[in-house]
Every structure is written in C-alpha cells, then in structure tokens.
Amino acid sequence: MKQQPSIIYKRFLQKTESTATYQKRTIAEIQDEICIVDLTLSPKGSWHFMPKFNTILAIPLAGGIQVQKPEKMHAIPVGNFLELYPTAENHVAITNPFASETVNCILIHYNSAPGQSQLQTLELPFFQWQNNPMHLTLRQFSNREEFEFMPQKPNHPLWAICLAGAFEFENRLLEDRDGLQLISPHLCEMESLCEGSILGLIQL
Template identity: 25%
Template sequence: MIKQTPGRIYLADQHGFITTPQYSRCSVFSFADYADEQRPATGRLLAFNEETLAGGQRSSLPVWEDAYVVLLPLTGEIKYTSSGGQAAVVQVEEVEVRALPAGATLELANLFEEEPVSFLHIWLRAGSLAKASSAVFSYGFEQLENTLAEVVPAGTGTPVALPFSLSLGRFAGRHEATYRPAYPDSLFFCYVLAGAFEVEGRLLHAKDGLAVWETEEAELEALSNNALVVTLEVQA
C-alpha cells in the first residue's frame, strides 16, 4: 500500500479522556464534557466514544440534535433507555441503532453489579426525525474472520433510511481487506479496537482512528494477530 488519499489520523494518546467513579470514556471527537476545537465533528459523524461503565452504574446523555446513536457492546451487556420509556438490553454480537430527536435523553446502564462493561457509542447526524425508532442487528464472531463483515447496512432498519453503514473485521497478521464505498463522496472512518493495521498507507495502533475522504476504495492490512477493527461509511 503506497498510495495516500486525503485523510486524517486520530491518535489514541490525543483522544479526550473523562474518568469518574461511574465510568471512563475515551472520545475521538469533542463530546459532552470533552471539548477540543482541534477535534470537531466530521460531517455527519458527530461522536465516536469507547466507554466503560463500572458495576451497577449508569450514565445519562442529552441528545442535542436529531441523531442516530449506535451502541456496540464489547463486553457484557448494556441497558439502553431513552426519553418516553423506550428501553432495550443489547449484548455482545448485537448492534443497536436508535434514532433520537433533539431534546431526548439517553441513559446507559450496566446491569452487572460487580463487573464493568465496555462498549462503543457512536453518534451520527440524522437531519430530521419525525419520531424515535430503533433496530437491532446481530452478527457472529465467526463472520468477522479475515474479512470486513457489514453488520449495519445503509438504507434499512428504521423508518428513515440510514445514511451510514458499519462493518467489523477480525484478522490474522498480514491478511488484507478492501472496502469500496457505495457513494463517491462518503467519509470512510475506521477505529482499531485491538492490534495494529496499515490502512491507506497509514500505520494505526489500538484505539487509533482514521478518516478518509474521496476514495474509491480503502485498503487494510493487519500487522498483528487477532487485530480487530470497526469501520463506518458515512454519506455526505
């Protein structure tokens, strides 16, 4: 991989970190109590957070504009409640996408009293929503082996067609994958959950992120075993 397309690396040691007795949160972009003018939202992609909730704890988040919130558990399970009493429990090998209007409140709770749970919550601008809605997408870890598996497809799952898709992959060292965006003006964003990758000529370690624009395809190569990555294609 020798070519380089327009993009930006978000190094792990430059993310925003918030730690309280209830939770610890790592934010790639400015979010909630973490504000950095050098880390603004990228198009529709408003926030990308990796969070750990302590046993029996919860966190409450205001929804400041119409948004899709993607919840992806990494360990354990999360109870996910929004304004109006809509609640669900989402667990490992599931991804929940919830469409929430501005002014709503989102509460995330750890149902385990003793053990922490970790998860991603990703926020994307929705534009305009008539009402709240949700959808759950299931996958199996065997589907992720040495490939980028599309878990959340664009255009399905809620009354408003989703303007993004989400893929996951787990790779052995030196295995490669190519992602071809469905739309030429999409943002391609990837976040390394574990291991190391070379993505479009950039070296990424665990917790690093990369945004790439104006690309017909994005090439990934795992540089370690059990390397795990999540990718988003976000329409303009």
C-alpha cells in the same frame, strides 16, 4: 504507496472524560455530522447524556449494556447492536448491568431519517449494515491478513476505527481505538498486525 488525504485520531490525543463510574473517549467528532465515542463503564456504572443527533448505534464490545430512554429500556448483549432513535428533549442512559464486571461499547452518533429503535444481530468475522445514510462494516482479521475495501461513496469521508489489535491501513499504523478519516476515499488497502484484530469502517 501514495497516501490518501486523511486525518488521524491517535488514542492518546483523544478528548477523554472520566468519573468513578465511566470513562468516555471521543474518537472522532465533526459538528452536526458524526460523533464516535468509546465508552467504558465500571460495575453498575452509567453515563447520562442529552443526544445531539437523532440516531445512535450502540455496539457492545466487552460485556452487555443497557440503554434507557424515558419510555423504554433496551438490553444489548455482545453480538448485537442497538439502532436507537432518541429525541432531543429526553436524556439517554447507558448502564453496566453487572456488579463485578467492567463493560465497553462504541457509540456512533449521526443524523438520519426517523425510525423505530431495534436490536440487530452482529456476526463476525465479517459484518455489513446500512441504513441511509450510514454504511457500517466490521471485520475481524487473522494475523498478517490483507484486505482491500472499496467505499460505497467515493466522494464521502470514510472513518476507520481500530476496535482491537493493530493494523497498517493505507500505509498508516492504527492501534487499539485509534481512528483515521479519509477525506475522499477510493480503494483502501489494509493488513492486520496481530491475530483477532477488529476494524470498523464507517461512511455517511
């Protein structure tokens, strides 16, 4: 199979920041375009930051999280995600509300037209969502399940993020929290390598 031009982001090479309360791993980042973060919070831990983008999708994967802006707090359980529109002047806090449980979430930072922050439902095994310019697909697979995906915008980069398990994606191995950017994607072929694997596909 001929490989499409791409950049791979292996987990062990990703930029990581760790403290007693959180571990933040930057899966992929392109200045002024997108930043995809894998965030793990210790019990009652939190991460505070000043947003560089005007839109954030906060997707809890293990345990619920709380997202605090100066004017409002959002509680996000698993099976939901928050479409957040912060302002550059105010910091945002992502918090683990549990006293004895570690939680994990994915944060997708990008720029879009201003809107109202809102909680959205996320249902697997297949979920698609779009809000210009974002196109997001999440899919959970059975073992050895094959799938073909046609990007919405063939001339725009596509990011594939392994959120659980492992995949063969366009003849490349993606394991847990590995990422792959296809530069000018067309029809993508993939196969799950274990039961319950979850893949995120992101395009702006």
